[in-house]
Amino acid sequence: MPLEFELCPGRMIGGDHPCFIIAEIGQNHQGDLAIAKKMIKMAKDCGADCAKFQKSEIPLRFNRAALVRPYTSPNSWGPTYGEHKKHLEFSHDQYRELQRYAAEVGIFFTASAWDEASVDFLHGLGVPFIKVASADANNLKQLEFTAKKGRPMVISSGMQNMDTMHKVYNLVKHLNSRFCFLQCTSTYPLDPTDVNLRVINAYRHEFPDIPVGYSGHETGIAISIAAITLGAKVLERHVTLDKTWKGSDHAASLEPNELAELVRSVRCVELALGSPEKRRLPCEQTCAAKLAKSVVARQAIKVGAKLTLEMLTVKVADPKGIPPEEIFNLPGRRVLRDIGEDDTMTADALEPAHC
Secondary structure (H helix, E strand, C coil): CCCCEEEECCEEECCCCCCEEEEEEECCCCCCHHHHHHHHHHHHHHCCCEEEEEECCHHHHCCHHHHHCECCCCCCCCCEHHHHHHHHCCCHHHHHHHHHHHHHHCCEEEEEECCHHHHHHHHHHCCCCEEECHHHCCCHHHHHHHHCCCCCEEEECCCCCHHHHHHHHHHHHHHCCCEEEEEECCCCCECHHHCCCHHHHHHHHHCCCCCEEEEECECCCHHHHHHHHCCCCEEEEEECCCCCCCCCCHHHCECHHHHHHHHHHHHHHHHHHCCCCCCCCHHHHHHHHHHCEEEEECCCECCCCECCHHHEEEEECCCCCCCHHHHHHCCCCEECCCECCCCECCHHHECCCCC
16 A cells, blocks of 8 residues: 555645644643634644544543542642543533634644544544554554544554554554554653654654654654654644643643744755755756866866876866866876866867777
8 A cells, every 4th residue: 555645635644745743732721612722723823734632431441440549640630530531521512613613723623532432423523534642552452443434543652662563553454554653752741862763764664655753742843853854744742822731741742832833844844855866956056156166277288198187186267167076087088279277177178088
């Protein structure tokens, strides 16, 4: 199957297509629908391709013991972990409202599905693709369930190893060819020593027929830009309106000015990557006309003389003549006319080279 596919209507990823940039709003909306809408608009204004949330059916994602566990963190929105997560979870109707708003402002909308019921809901909602969070990258049963829906999948790989990712590839590929892997390290914020961008190259080698991307939790934008130079075709970063807000993800998120700069930088780097063909470009002609050197005569040379290397040197010359890289091909060739000291050596002043 091809290395590229349509992730969203009219938006291809892989190949030579621009990197698809996901603004991961996640649960940085603080459980407030108005804030969530502001973040969607911010993602659009900053140039991201997609605004992404996280969808759970809480009793299906957590068991009873996990839900009643006391949660006394400064980031808590309730006395137990269940009440904390409930505060941050939007209803189905709220998701529909957010989807309508994203369509209104003109940005793709989707979410991570943290359980099979959420996969069903997002599929019914008609999202363009379903995100698989790192915590579910080894959840083979749910991966199979998701793949059978037939929607494109973006699979983060935090907390996993290469053996597991091979199992994921073999399972999903058999059911759904439209998926990609994102290199990811699941800690917030992420120290540069734990990023391991070279995994992008490893994934491209191990899975050559799917696009590969990067989901980053580091601070700043430099590492994400570097991921683009390694071939990341999908880039996901958490975003926030204020890094000081309550919540464990905010410190590893980008504020609007950072997201906008990231998008600008990614698009600039994509242009700069350009072509693998090394050649003199039209934009270099002015510099070449002024600074490019030619072979010139170190001394006066009479007609009929055979050139030696000692007769020649290299200078910026008028007119332009034989380029410096040809100088070692000139000894032994006869001169067809007198050449003055410091004159440019031109091809028409020499007998043709013998093959």
